[in-house]
Amino acid sequence: MADRIIPSPVQNPESEPFYAAAKEGKFMIRRCKDCSKPHWYPRALCPFCFGDTEWEAASGEGTIYSFSPMRRAGYTIAYVTLKEGPTMLTNILGDPDKLACGLPVKLQWTVTEDGTPVPTFAA
Amino acid sequence: MSINGRAYIVGAYEHPTRKAPDKSVAQLHAECARGALADAGLKKSDIDGYICAGDAPGMGPINMLDYMNLKVRYFDSTDVGGSSYIAHVAHAAQAIAMGKASVVLITLAGRPRSEGQATGTAARPGNPGIPDSPWETHFAPVTANVYAMVAARHMYEYGTTSEQLAWIKVAASHHAQYNEHAMLRNVVTVEDVVNSPMVSDPLHRLDCCVISDGGGALIVTSPEIARSLKRPLVKVKGAGEAPKGQLGGEVDLRYSGGAWSGPRAFAEAGVRPADIKYASIYDSFTITVLQQIEDMGFCERGRGGAFVSDGNLISGVGKLPFNTDGGGLCNNHPANRGGITKVIEAVRQLRGEAHPKVQVPNCDLALAHGTGGLIGSRHGSATLILERE
Numbered sequence: 001m002a003d004r005i006i007p008s009p010v011q012n013p014e015s016e017p018f019y020a021a022a023k024e025g026k027f028m029i030r031r032c033k034d035c036s037k038p039h040w041y042p043r044a045l046c047p048f049c050f051g052d053t054e055w056e057a058a059s060g061e062g063t064i065y066s067f068s069p070m071r072r073a074g075y076t077i078a079y080v081t082l083k084e085g086p087t088m089l090t091n092i093l094g095d096p097d098k099l100a101c102g103l104p105v106k107l108q109w110t111v112t113e114d115g116t117p118v119p120t121f122a123a
Numbered sequence: 124m125s126i127n128g129r130a131y132i133v134g135a136y137e138h139p140t141r142k143a144p145d146k147s148v149a150q151l152h153a154e155c156a157r158g159a160l161a162d163a164g165l166k167k168s169d170i171d172g173y174i175c176a177g178d179a180p181g182m183g184p185i186n187m188l189d190y191m192n193l194k195v196r197y198f199d200s201t202d203v204g205g206s207s208y209i210a211h212v213a214h215a216a217q218a219i220a221m222g223k224a225s226v227v228l229i230t231l232a233g234r235p236r237s238e239g240q241a242t243g244t245a246a247r248p249g250n251p252g253i254p255d256s257p258w259e260t261h262f263a264p265v266t267a268n269v270y271a272m273v274a275a276r277h278m279y280e281y282g283t284t285s286e287q288l289a290w291i292k293v294a295a296s297h298h299a300q301y302n303e304h305a306m307l308r309n310v311v312t313v314e315d316v317v318n319s320p321m322v323s324d325p326l327h328r329l330d331c332c333v334i335s336d337g338g339g340a341l342i343v344t345s346p347e348i349a350r351s352l353k354r355p356l357v358k359v360k361g362a363g364e365a366p367k368g369q370l371g372g373e374v375d376l377r378y379s380g381g382a383w384s385g386p387r388a389f390a391e392a393g394v395r396p397a398d399i400k401y402a403s404i405y406d407s408f409t410i411t412v413l414q415q416i417e418d419m420g421f422c423e424r425g426r427g428g429a430f431v432s433d434g435n436l437i438s439g440v441g442k443l444p445f446n447t448d449g450g451g452l453c454n455n456h457p458a459n460r461g462g463i464t465k466v467i468e469a470v471r472q473l474r475g476e477a478h479p480k481v482q483v484p485n486c487d488l489a490l491a492h493g494t495g496g497l498i499g500s501r502h503g504s505a506t507l508i509l510e511r512e
Contacts, residue, residue, distance in 0.1 A: 009260070010261075011257055012251040012252070012254075012257055014257070037371075038372070041369075065276070066276040066279070067272065068267075070267070071321070073263070078272070088258075089259050089369075101275065101276060120262075
């Protein structure tokens with residue numbers, strides 16, 4: 001299955017710091033300064049308590065929570081549960097026949113059309 | 124305070140068209156409105172409330188109200204995708220109970236088939252104003268693959284199989300054979316479903332609903348007006364609604380918002396799942412039905428696969444007759460939104476006006492439930508319990 005070309009992400013003020021860090025190879029998530037919980041997708045206000053949040057570096061390690069290959073379109077949509085806790089929507093690269101729920105995966109940046117890397121994963 | 128017994132559905136109309144390249148969307152809405160009024164035995168001038176959702180062209184209810192030239196004292200345009208119209212019945216009942224309206228019209232219409240939409244598989248454009256878009260749109264979550272992830276997780280957690288999911292389509296096709304307006308009237312087998320082309324693993328083409336033009340309309344009114352009309356009395360007994368999303372990253376695909384909206388509706392109605400004689404359950408995909416059956420409490424969580432198997436959803440055969448019009452899987456899915464047709468078929472069943480081959484005997488209590496948006500990411504959920512009086 002040939003991997004689909006991933007378009008560049010649209011941006012807004014809450015996402016720009018993430019993608020700026022991504023260009024330096026850093027994978028960041030946000031954690032609440034009040035309740036200490038990490039979340040995804042990143043927000044300025046904690047989705048659990050409305051506290052202020054801050055960026056922190058994440059490991060890029062996780063496991064597949066669920067996935068679905070669209071073989072004709074050439075990509076696999078997935079939810080990956082990060083070692084830090086939150087589950088994120090992403091694409092898994094490579095042969096979908098080797099994937100399974102619970103399988104460990106690692107971050108593998110995919111550089112998009114305008115040079116912005118997006119966080120994809122591979123087994 | 125409750126809406127139980129405070130409002131009745133007296134008009135229900137499903138547009139017979141499944142392909143309407145020669146009609147405008149506004150025209151389809153108005154034709155549905157006229158049909159529902161005729162069904163109720165009411166006049167256009169009786170309408171004093173109007174509710175629509177995002178399929179209505181223009182700004183909220185404004186452009187359609189002007190097109191139909193309706194002078195109402197109550198309007199609402201809550202848009203929770205395909206579940207909107209189920210929530211709208213509850214909102215209409217609330218307005219009627221509060222004296223804000225007495226005859227509320229609800230319409231849905233659209234032409235995705237004529238417009239050539241690839242509803243389930245086309246990637247959507249990014250929109251920086253939608254908060255999740257900078258994090259997701261480029262990964263191409265489309266309707267089919269987001270629902271497929273729910274199916275994949277259900278299979279992983281509970282051992283559910285493609286063959287079990289296929290039974291849902293088989294049951295729908297058994298019903299659709301009697302519906303002269305249904306898009307797909309051929310009875311299919313489990314083998315037909317699992318051998319149809321894979322769209323988004325593990326969902327096959329026959330696990331997906333149809334793409335059709337069309338529409339529907341409902342009239343909700345007060346007990347006094349309902350009793351003055353000649354139609355069988357279909358009472359709004361209970362309703363619930365709930366949103367569900369990714370829960371801040373605590374994603375859990377084992378249940379939908381139906382797990383919250385369903386119990387709210389049952390509590391208001393004062394009945395239990397075992398009391399329900401007929402269920403309309405939004406069937407965007409087979410997995411949607413399986414999960415909602417668990418969420419509504421018709422079976423234990425994780426047991427949906429066994430529950431839907433062996434014809435248990437087929438009227439006259441199984442314990443829970445569902446979508447006796449053929450549903451979205453076989454009949455129609457106007458505007459890519461299946462909520463209103465779910466209410467319409469429930470009304471037919473309660474009136475005893477379903478096709479004789481699928482009519483549930485002594486059908487006095489029915490449920491209509493829907494989800495709108497994507498059950499695998501973020502969606503609205505609405506449940507309605509109706510009673511024949």
